[in-house]
Amino acid sequence: MASRQNLKLISFDGGGIRSLSQLEIMRTIMHQLNWNKESGTKLPYECFDLMGGSGTGG
Structure with a gap:
């Protein structure tokens, strides 16, 4: 994997x-992150490679 x-x-x-x-x-x-974007609003899963956490926050 690269x-x-x-x-x-x-x-x-x-x-x-x-x-x-x-x-x-x-x-x-x-x-x-979405400031002045002409292509539409991006959602968090489109902006981050990995999202995680623990407890209720995760």
Whole structure:
């Protein structure tokens, strides 16, 4: 398998009330990634190579 450079990873951890802050951070990240895009809004799975986490946040 060929190695890839510049992998985009995102990780969520924790649960409870902390999950709300993680969702707000993710919303801000996606807003910045989609800023001034003429091709339409991208979803998180289209922007990151690996998404993971643990607990409720995962």
